[in-house]
Amino acid sequence: MDRPYIFCHMFVSLDGKIMGNYMDLPACEAASDLFYDIAFGPEPVYRHQGWLSGRVTTDDNFTHYRTPDLIPHAPTVPAGDFVARQAPMYYVSVDPKGKLGWQSDTLTYETTTAHVVEVLTEQASNDYKAFLRRLGISYLLAGKDTLDYALALEKLKRLFGIQVLMLGGGGVLNWSFLQAGMCDELSLVVAPAADGNPRTQSLFRAQEGLSTDKPISFTLLGAEARAGSALWLRYQVNAKK
């Protein structure tokens, strides 16, 4: 399969949480800067051309649960994928049914600007695809009812030139890609904080219909203590037995 090299890069608390009020502590600032710099800073460790997010992560951070501005019964769009344009960096959102209420084809994350690419399945409506075209948002189709991982990744490489892809959360997306054998490396920035909240999302989470709790092991590639009591851990993902 011709797919990008995939590393999962995440910011976690000591109790393995990827969101929560621990993030508001000043003690997390250095770890937060480290997290950004490793992937997006002026001298990044990883040289990726895109990062992949789950639908909930996109809604929480960028589209804020807005309803997409659909024109009902839009004229039928041409079949297949839509490559609006090429860009040096892509934000790729797995949105199987086409729910995200984008307002622009471009987003900015701190100092990083990216062109939006939607990964849809055939569950997404014609009206939603017409809406993306109107905004100049690229999309690709991968799978009928469920995501065809290999096809999505092959298209990201072939249509957009993504050689290295960051798997960027949340926990549901991360675990489904790991279980599908679509992640090569794990990069964790561990913040020196926790909040013990039982309801917040953790680094990996199986979701019915997408993944199971079949275990996966990792081999340590590096462990570095950094400024502000932050830890940077790197693991190779071991093949599933």
Ligand SMILES: NC(=O)c1ccc[n+]([C@@H]2O[C@H](COP(=O)([O-])OP(=O)(O)OC[C@H]3O[C@@H](n4cnc5c(N)ncnc54)[C@H](OP(=O)(O)O)[C@@H]3O)[C@@H](O)[C@H]2O)c1
């Ligand atoms: N600390 C960090 O570094 C970090 C990084 C990223 C995100 N986060 C946080 O993580 C939280 C969200 O995580 P989450 O785990 O709840 O959600 P998520 O992984 O962002 O999104 C889950 C949704 O994405 C779609 N999806 C994901 N994998 C899929 C697959 N294999 N096939 C088909 N659809 C798939 C589904 O959308 P549908 O429901 O539409 O079917 C699924 O319900 C947010 O609060 C975010 O801020 C933290």
